[in-house]
Amino acid sequence: MAAPDRPNGRAVEFFEEVGRSTVRGVEQFGYGATLFWQTFYWLFMGRARQQRVRMAPIFAEAMEAGIRAIPIIAILSMTIGIMLALQGIHALKSFGAEHQVVLGVALGITREFAPLITGILVAGRSGSALAARLATMTISQEIDALRSMGIDPVRFLVVPAMLAMAVMVPTLVIMADFVALLGAGLYIAPEIDITMAAYIDQTLAAISVDDVLHGVSKSAIFGVLITIVGIVDGSSVTGGAEGVGRVTTAAVVHGISAIVLTDMVFVFAATR
Secondary structure: OOOOOOOOHHHHHHHHHHHHHHHHHHHHHHHHHHHHHHHHHHHHHHHOOOOOOOOOHHHHHHHOHHHHHHHHHHHHHHHHHHHHHHHHHHHHHHOOOOHHHHHHHHHHHHHHHHHHHHHHHHHHHHHHHHHHHHHHHHHOHHHHHHHOOOOOHHHHHHHHHHHHHHHHHHHHHHHHHHHHHHHHHHHHHHOOOHHHHHHHHHHHHOOHHHHHHHHHHHHHHHHHHHHHHHHHHHHHHOOOHHHHHHHHHHHHHHHHHHHHHHHHHHHHHHHH
């Protein structure tokens, strides 16, 4: 006769699962921090170790993560700019202050929406691809083959991706700023009866270099986070082809979550 379940059995299982999840999270965080440190190590010490970081892989990663992402980021940035203009005028019209919409849209785009939408798109597009590539290489034992040939996987795989992301994501944000502000202006100018030249003058008066740098600087952090999350999730794959799908999905979820949480912390620190 089977022993009856203990009343607190489910509670024990719940706390055990919480403990295991916490340990996995701490391990992944530590692994990500190690990757970040090793990236700088190989970037500056690779030549001395006869394993310098080559430019060709960096350009290849930059082409994939940056140049090929331009169309979708341009389309969505234009859409976001128009949406902000629509909502801003609609909200301010009840106060008779629709002419102030330029200030709100300009600051919202440069400080928040352009870096955030760019980071989310790159995480969904390039972060997932990076995780899938690392997961496939791990399952097929290509990572072990690199080690057996004396090639450090971090230097060969992580450093080019991280450098490319850290450069291309801020560059894409600058492009998204221009495109989103243009889209907003195409709606705002005729709606409040001003010329595009007047809209541009008001926009330049509303924002400063610090506002643009606020968005660009945190987008560089987003690029590093996307790379680390993709590498960590891809390296933790188990279970064959099904596992590749799981870690790819996890990389998107974790990457976007890391971007949003980092953005919240960044904004809180910058506005104190």
